[in-house]
Amino acid sequence: MKTKSGSKNPKAEIENAAQSDAPAKPGFCPRIETEIAGIRFQNPVWTASGTFGYGQEFAHLIDLNQLGAIVVKGISPEPMEGNPAPRIYETESGMLNAIGLQNVGAKRFLTEKLPFLRTLRARCIVNVFAYSTEDYVRCIEILNAGEGIAAYELNISCPNTRCGGIIYGSDPKLTAEVVTAAKKAARFPLFVKLSPNVTDITVFARTAEAAGADALSLVNTFVGMSIDVATRTPRLSNLTGGLSGPAIKPVALRMVYQASRAVKIPIIGIGGIASTEDALEYFIAGARAVQVGTANFYDPTTSLRIVQGLRDYLQQGHLHLSNLIGSLKVPESPTPSSA
Amino acid sequence: MYDKIVAVTENRPLTGGHFLLSLDSPEQAQATRPGQFAMVRMLGRSDVLLRRPMSIYDVKTRDHAAKDSARRARPAPEHPCILQLLYKVVGRGTRLMSELKPRDRVGLLGPLGHGFFEEDYLPRAHEAGEILHVAGGIGIAALLLPARKLAEAGIRQRLFFGGRSKEDLVGVDDFKPLVRAMLLATEDGSAGYRGFVTRPLDEYLAKHSNQRFLLFACGPWAMLQATVELARKYRHTCLVSMENRMGCGLGVCLGCSIRVQGSGHEAYQRVCTEGPVFWAEKVVWEKETIAKT
Numbered sequence: 001m002k003t004k005s006g007s008k009n010p011k012a013e014i015e016n017a018a019q020s021d022a023p024a025k026p027g028f029c030p031r032i033e034t035e036i037a038g039i040r041f042q043n044p045v046w047t048a049s050g051t052f053g054y055g056q057e058f059a060h061l062i063d064l065n066q067l068g069a070i071v072v073k074g075i076s077p078e079p080m081e082g083n084p085a086p087r088i089y090e091t092e093s094g095m096l097n098a099i100g101l102q103n104v105g106a107k108r109f110l111t112e113k114l115p116f117l118r119t120l121r122a123r124c125i126v127n128v129f130a131y132s133t134e135d136y137v138r139c140i141e142i143l144n145a146g147e148g149i150a151a152y153e154l155n156i157s158c159p160n161t162r163c164g165g166i167i168y169g170s171d172p173k174l175t176a177e178v179v180t181a182a183k184k185a186a187r188f189p190l191f192v193k194l195s196p197n198v199t200d201i202t203v204f205a206r207t208a209e210a211a212g213a214d215a216l217s218l219v220n221t222f223v224g225m226s227i228d229v230a231t232r233t234p235r236l237s238n239l240t241g242g243l244s245g246p247a248i249k250p251v252a253l254r255m256v257y258q259a260s261r262a263v264k265i266p267i268i269g270i271g272g273i274a275s276t277e278d279a280l281e282y283f284i285a286g287a288r289a290v291q292v293g294t295a296n297f298y299d300p301t302t303s304l305r306i307v308q309g310l311r312d313y314l315q316q317g318h319l320h321l322s323n324l325i326g327s328l329k330v331p332e333s334p335t336p337s338s339a
Numbered sequence: 340m341y342d343k344i345v346a347v348t349e350n351r352p353l354t355g356g357h358f359l360l361s362l363d364s365p366e367q368a369q370a371t372r373p374g375q376f377a378m379v380r381m382l383g384r385s386d387v388l389l390r391r392p393m394s395i396y397d398v399k400t401r402d403h404a405a406k407d408s409a410r411r412a413r414p415a416p417e418h419p420c421i422l423q424l425l426y427k428v429v430g431r432g433t434r435l436m437s438e439l440k441p442r443d444r445v446g447l448l449g450p451l452g453h454g455f456f457e458e459d460y461l462p463r464a465h466e467a468g469e470i471l472h473v474a475g476g477i478g479i480a481a482l483l484l485p486a487r488k489l490a491e492a493g494i495r496q497r498l499f500f501g502g503r504s505k506e507d508l509v510g511v512d513d514f515k516p517l518v519r520a521m522l523l524a525t526e527d528g529s530a531g532y533r534g535f536v537t538r539p540l541d542e543y544l545a546k547h548s549n550q551r552f553l554l555f556a557c558g559p560w561a562m563l564q565a566t567v568e569l570a571r572k573y574r575h576t577c578l579v580s581m582e583n584r585m586g587c588g589l590g591v592c593l594g595c596s597i598r599v600q601g602s603g604h605e606a607y608q609r610v611c612t613e614g615p616v617f618w619a620e621k622v623v624w625e626k627e628t629i630a631k632t
Binding site: 050060061092297 | 340342380385387388389390432446584585587589590591592594595597598602605606607
């Protein structure tokens with residue numbers, strides 16, 4: 001059952017923002033396909049890992065065939081049980097999570113989840129997680145047998161596991177090591193999902209590019225915490241968790257902008273995208289695709305509304321998506337120092 | 340399961356910061372099975388993002404509900420059209436909900452989850468001599484629809500209901516026609532027994548140790564844990580309706596997972612999907628891990 005919640009969303013009017021421009025030329029049809037690492041995506045609006053399960057959970061709520069891609073929940077070589085409850089806590093305009101990558105493991109993903117994903121027009125991107133370089137490679141080797149995987153997204157940025165994940169994403173040497181090894185093993189293109197919990201994102205963007213990454217997804221969640229003052233205990237069993245949602249958007253957008261100027265490979269923008277305008281900002285900053293994350297939890301129609309909103313915006317401006325990407329007009333001064 | 344924008348018909352304040360929210364949603368009301376829940380989304384807020392999980396307290400025909408919506412064309416009168424959520428103000432989300440007025444609109448996802456009669460529970464209820472409902476505070480909200488279904492099936496029932504004070508004991512009038520007896524308990528002694536609800540429960544189970552009971556329990560973790568210990572002690576079966584923070588209600592965020600018997604990725608199950616109703620023996624009770632708000 002599809003909802004009409006779009007019409008009630010406070011940001012709905014933004015979907016029409018581009019209408020202030022001159023009316024479209026008759027016959028003009030904006031192209032919103034995007035190509036990354038030789039893979040063609042029917043549109044640049046994807047769902048982010050960990051926020052969309054394995055796709056099927058949303059099949060009765062939205063038309064999955066309208067999505068550009070589904071990035072599935074992080075898959076590890078063996079099944080993982082995740083962290084104890086409580087695992088989530090809502091904060092102002094965001095949420096903290098410390099799920100701990102509970103997942104079915106690579107083998108069961110191939111037999112139980114991939115056959116459904118393969119039937120969709122949306123591309124399937126598999127987020128890959130492990131505790132060591134060897135296990136990242138092992139996970140990819142298992143997944144290489146899968147038919148219908150468009151690309152891997154190497155998760156070197158999960159903040160909620162004891163080892164692996166963010167350790168790899170916050171030390172350039174380890175980033176280089178794991179990306180090199182993963183690229184060598186991967187049968188499909190390799191995207192690398194970067195952590196925002198670093199001083200200079202461009203260092204990691206360049207490192208991943210040099211190590212062979214085909215594209216970069218950024219960003220993962222920001223490490224945060226919340227305290228229950230009545231009991232003076234942390235709100236999450238894991239003490240800290242990853243912050244996502246609209247609260248992180250300006251910071252994530254800045255990082256996407258910086259990274260897109262630091263590397264030649266495509267950037268996939270992630271962080272607090274809940275409306276067409278949010279997505280447009282990322283494209284203008286330099287993202288070649290975007291991923292909708294936390295918004296899937298409270299409004300599963302978000303991605304499809306953005307696809308339509310993007311089309312409308314481009315139509316009104318007589319633009320194709322390629323005209324929009326990286327089209328930021330920066331005044332003479334000031335300019336960000338590290339861009 | 341439906342994801343809809345629905346209109347408020349009434350948001351009735353009760354005692355102790357509790358409210359009964361009535362929503363006009365025939366499809367969702369008619370699809371509801373006892374023990375299921377729904378997720379409420381406050382529209383037009385970018386600071387309160389996530390939907391809030393709420394037990395579906397009751398479903399009503401329009402005749403019995405607020406008059407605001409009575410003007411509209413309605414299906415056959417025997418079908419419920421109004422879905423009711425009983426909630427207590429505990430944080431930002433519920434505070435916002437408490438400000439809802441008739442004709443305001445909210446997002447409503449539901450009905451969701453695995454309720455009280457999805458498996459072989461009803462035959463088990465028939466086998467048992469009597470069903471004992473054990474509710475703590477707002478946990479009462481999960482038990483009215485099951486109690487009504489059991490009453491329709493002619494099964495004997497008894498309600499044990501505890502709260503901090505008598506203001507917390509909302510909804511007792513709704514249970515009166517359905518159960519043979521109600522045993523109330525309050526921590527401050529303002530109604531019924533002074534102390535926890537497990538005290539009258541313990542006394543009752545001790546007095547009737549030769550009978551077989553099936554327990555339906557919903558409430559705070561500590562109350563559930565104590566109830567499950569009593570059930571174990573007197574060798575009765577117990578079903579629990581679990582609460583937890585939830586991100587999506589759809590089974591994808593894995594935020595509401597609780598520890599259950601099992602290993603690997605099966606060591607945790609989602610309250611929103613495999614639950615909220617679990618066999619008590621399946622849940623790992625050793626540690627209090629469920630979030631308070």
